[in-house]
Amino acid sequence: MTCKTEELLISLIAPHLAECRHICVGVSSPIPGAAAQLARCKSNDRIVVNLLGDFRHNSFTSGGQEIFDMAGQGRIDAFFLGGGQIDGQANINLVGTGTYPQTDVRWSGSFGSAYLYYLVPNVILFREEHSPRVFVPKVDFVSAPGLSPPEHHRVGGPKCLITGKAEFSFDPIAGRFTLVSVHPGYTVDDIVQSTGFDFDMPDDVPQSKEPDAETLALIRGPVAEQIRGLYPVFADKVFA
Amino acid sequence: MQQTKFLSVDELVTMVPDDCNLAIIKDDSSAPSEAVRALIRRGVKGLHLLTVPTGGYPSDLLIGADCVASVETSGVSLAEFGPAPRFGKAVKSGKIVIRDATCPAVYAALQAGEKGLPFIPLRGVLGSDVAKNRDDWKVIDNPFAKDGDSDPVLLLAAIRPDVALIHAEKADRFGNVWVGREKEMATVAHAAHCTLVTVEEIVDEDLMASTTTAAGTLSNMYVDAIAQAKNGAWPVGLGDLYGRDGAHLQLYAAAARDDDAFEDYLQQFVMTAPVADKIKATA
Known part of the structure; x- marks a missing residue:
């Protein structure tokens, strides 16, 4: 591969954001943050990007509640969620493993997922670690469900899942993931071995496309500068 | 109208009763770290902690120091320094009651509280x-x-905390508090029965004297008492005034994983020296 894994992931996420007007990115999310900035660069600044926790690349002025009020009105087009566990129905678990509440492992908590997953049209699931302990048949705790019954108000949900090894799309009718591409250095068999849930795939699974020279120049130039303020350690490591 | 009291940090935290519902705001917005250290020194017990909407260093510290009976939160973590070890341990052992929430639920319930809605x-x-x-x-x-x-x-x-504990950049000598764009400080103060504030500095300027400053100000109508605490959010950040002390948070994250090391941490950084000495100790 001619670029770093982080750069590949940034370039794979960005096309999913191309049609957005407004992208929000949660805290501790350098790769999604960089992908949102790349989409913004490629849109000639038509797209608005808000990085939570950043004081410069952030237009909110009404406190932490404003993002949720905007999402409730449909003013946010894309957001990113992850999970300690993610299952084949796109349920996500940010709370812990084992029996709730005294879970064997306790993670931080559900944050805004139990709301934003329902209300933001394009939720991109992102988790760099691609292993059977993350991608499980059934999550131990549903912080936010991938699907809701038809009577529940739901305009948002998962569009795709991007990991350190592969990219999947999500079909909300079938309630299943489909393998879209495998990153350089991995095989379809690697993906099957590292994924604890069943998924669909075409007969021929392509390799994930590496960023072209123009995209890499944007990532290493303006994008790197725009996220350096919020993620100095990440920027130094990837863009040194 | 009530008169805002001006106190020391140790005096301020005597206004937080044992067993009360205490609200504190997320790290890097308004984390009242120095007030929390003072609360631990005073030996507060049985707190029902509400994190608005998430918790970090001060929440983990309070839980680890056995000051907390229950916590309502959308998440407690040390962000890039990893999970909050004392929180995780207390939840797993059943030592604290956990009420998992989601961020907009905490905000909405406080907004109901500030409107007086049920x-x-x-x-x-x-x-x-x-x-x-x-x-x-x-x-x-x-x-x-x-x-x-x-x-x-x-x-x-609706949520109406007994006490909101806030840390802000500045207050004026009339008890008005500058919140700037961190308007959730106002939301929490409006909803709470009692609001206690620590600030980096107390200024002579009347923040209510001009529309420009008044627009970013929590007026003294809501503020029960103020104490000055320079670097009061340390080791977490405060808006764009100062960032996180990464070296110290790393030290904390490691210490908090182990019972004895956490006890040593409390002795070294909470029970004794004022904050300036602590910053030097990890610099």
């Missing part, structure tokens, strides 16, 4: 295990839905 509806959340484990939340059918349409909506009881 409850507030919120979209989303239905069908999650977050909702299933909250028997204090209810679901009703939207009474305004079109005829015949079923539209279940979550209802949250």
